[in-house]
Amino acid sequence: MPSDQVAERTEREHRPSPIDVHVGSRVRLRRTLLGMSQEKLGEALGLTFQQVQKYERGVNRIGASRLFDLARVLDVPIGFFFDDMPDAMGGGTSALRARMGGFAENQEGFEDDTLHKRETLELVRAYYRITEPAVRKRVFDLIKSLAPTD
Structure with a gap:
């Protein structure tokens, strides 16, 4: 060879x-x-x-x-x-x-690549640092309500 x-x-x-x-x-x-x-x-x-x-x-x-x-x-x-x-x-x-x-x-x-962005990672970490389940659920519902519907 x-x-x-x-x-x-x-x-x-x-x-x-x-x-x-x-x-x-x-x-x-x-x-x-x-x-x-x-x-x-x-x-x-x-x-x-x-x-x-x-x-x-x-x-x-x-x-x-x-x-x-x-x-x-x-x-x-x-x-x-x-x-x-x-x-x-x-x-x-x-x-x-x-x-x-x-x-x-x-x-x-x-x-998609959205999850690879630092902003996404910081948002997810902050969300899971909310210890009260009811508050976390309200934050989740708020974010969903602000996003455009498909």
């Missing part, structure tokens, strides 16, 4: 898979929405924060048992980690749902 092919193959083998990067970004999204640090997530999983960082960047691949643990700790269905995967990576809700035997539940509210 020519040396340029060997170099290209070696480089390709060391690059994270786009699917691993996507799954890692979903881990980071959910962790951030919960206001959880990498250190706290690592503690809950018996990992260092550096290992969590590598998972979130897609550098380290997340195995099935670890994905199960992440789903439990982050309180999401396993399908959440594959939601919004671009069609080019084999995503698409119907294709993914068919491959996963129907277990990739549709996650309402996780369809």
Whole structure:
């Protein structure tokens, strides 16, 4: 094998898979929405924060048992980690749902980049800091009433 092919193959083998990067970004999204640090997530999983960082960047691949643990700790269905995967990576809700035997539940509210904005994360964190359920419900109803109807 020519040396340029060997170099290209070696480089390709060391690059994270786009699917691993996507799954890692979903881990980071959910962790951030919960206001959880990498250190706290690592503690809950018996990992260092550096290992969590590598998972979130897609550098380290997340195995099935670890994905199960992440789903439990982050309180999401396993399908959440594959939601919004671009069609080019084999995503698409119907294709993914068919491959996963129907277990990739549709996650309402996780369809666009809105949740990746700092303003959204701060709003969600502030909302969940409201300790009184009745007050939180009134805030929720107020926000819904201000939004345009579809």
